[in-house]
Amino acid sequence: MESTINAAAERIRAAGAGPARPARDPVNLPMIRNWLEAIGDRNPRYEQDGLAPPAMTQVWTMRGLHPAVEPADPLSAMSAVLDQAGFTSVVATNCEQTYHRYLRDGERVEVRSRLVDVSGPKRTALGEGWFVTTDSTWYVGAEAVASMTFRVLKFRPSGSAAAPPTSERASAPVSGPASAATSERVSAPVSGPASAASDRDPDPASDVLRPVVTRDTAFFWTGTAAGELRIQRCGGCGQLRHPPGPVCRQCGADRKDHLVARGTGEVFSFVVHHHPPVPGRRLPIVVALVELTEGVRMVGEVLGVDPAQVRIGAAVQVDFVRVDAELTLPAWRLLS
């Protein structure tokens, strides 16, 4: 198999640059404005001078939502060979772009790519795979305006045997049968927005870190599974506390009780977690320390929110994320 892959790589490499792929539209201000807004770049110069942000270079030659197969494209050709050999999943690992000048409103660009290198098989954390490197150059007429070195890892997902290609795996490498059980919202005591399922990671539920549950804490987790956010209340003095413990810290009584919280509170502080990976979640995520209306604090993920919208003091409402039959996590949603 290695020799087949190497032979194909050599053939595609020797063929040099593939056919030029012209942009669907000329460089244009509407697209530039959309891009600047999406990125949050307020530099007025682009619009004033009719210049395109250099980092948009690739945008002009994107193939649209439903691209046709382009067998003559070197990366497509090499990917097809690796798909056939069972290396069906793909992850981009490197992208270095060089901009020779600004593109101007109205210019028509085209891109040509060539295969530079194929190395493997390599053992990676994702699975065994091959690194495929291509060089692309963008032209306006004969003038090169930008270039890019792009590297992907085509890999066989860990845990899958040397199997025939499955397009399902290629498109969603981490998804599997277990994902059907992942994260569905079971209840929201007060009205809440739509299902949490779409916000959550396709990782198997088994990846989510699980709490160590003891006799002191089981009531809380039984509560979340039933759609109740339970706060420990001392059966002696009535003191509320979270996280819970075995005996009241105020009066020393061992009379365990709890109340069901209203499920409302305010963000006391929050984190937007970008790195490193968190099992069972797609980053970034917002995790907040919420001060409940009842006065205790509790950590939970804020679901379905643009991180830029979250503020200390923001009102939140509880939601519940069912991981599986044994674990339901409390989480939060911003109110209005």
Next chain:
Amino acid sequence: MISGRAAIVGIGETEFSKDSGRSELQLAVESVRAALADAGLAPTDVDGVVTFTMDSTAEIALAREIGAGELRFFSQVGYGGGAACATVQQAALAISAGMARVVVCYRALNERSGRRFGRVSRDVSSASTSSGVDNGWHYPMGLGTPAATVAMAARRYQHVFGATGEDFGRVAVAARRHAATNPRAWFFGRPITLVDHQASRWIAEPLRLLDCCQESDGAVAVVVAGVEHAADLRQTPAVIAAAAQGSGADQYIMTSYYRDNLTGLPELGVVGRQLWEQSGLVPDDVRVAMLYDHFTPYVLMQLEELGFCPPGEARHFIADGAIELGGRLPVNPHGGQLGEAYIHGMNGIVEAVRQVRGSSVNQVAGAGPVLVTAGTGVPTSGLLLALPGRGRVVP
């Protein structure tokens, strides 16, 4: 009182790297042998050993592999980097109580090439201990890295006191400036600017990459002996003018989120009050400070908690370069864990000893005492080290 009874008489380090290429046990042995040689002592002189509960090398393995004989005192201190100065405190307690004569303290880790602490640890979150139960209130919710746990407090600190990411960045800039002139530092010759800091990627907002310390392989050891014994040894002793541990009310490991506010480090306040009380010193006496710098915001909070400035004002305190070489209170002239290496705070103790001896590559002039702190956000510890006769020892 513990003050003035014992001294650090030897220091030893391996090189600091990203891939040591040898076992943690070997690193431990190398650093301890180096520290003993520095002190002019032999392995057979050692009768006490202290390390971190997180260290993979047991006291007996260390003693066995350096060729020591019988041990009379051995112990481990918990809570991650919070243990650093407490290892020396344990040694000083054992020596002043007559339980041991020569105690080595060490920390050896392949933290970059081996287990990386910055990752989410399934083992930590699933431990069937009280700490494992505590972690159940945070890890499953997606809050499972040291940076993220610090970021939660840092955001609140910004909100309450108006501190900014640039204020955090100035701590990193100072550390990297110092590391740039320390050949032992990983970032030797590689200073950064505030612009570099602000351009570095988010790790856990409001923390950026350059707010986070390095990941390192390496080992550090120190040798502790009584002050009378120290007088006969090779090096100028770094006398332990004070040594303290501290845990705050409602203490958790990195997630003490249930106190009235999140803007201080009460556990370090416990340490600071003891350091000043034991030594009779005040913050103004301190010539140079080694503040544990796994994440920049906690350096600001330490300055406040130790009394170098009022709560919330550290950003003003550091704004004019006060914590850089030549400033009012140089912090971490070796580059700290941001710039030199992450050896769980033990390399800060070694730099403090060099500053007492006058042998640092980034020496701070003067003969005043040197402060060292250990891991923050966890139960922690601290030291004040001084030249013989230079601590204002309380009788």
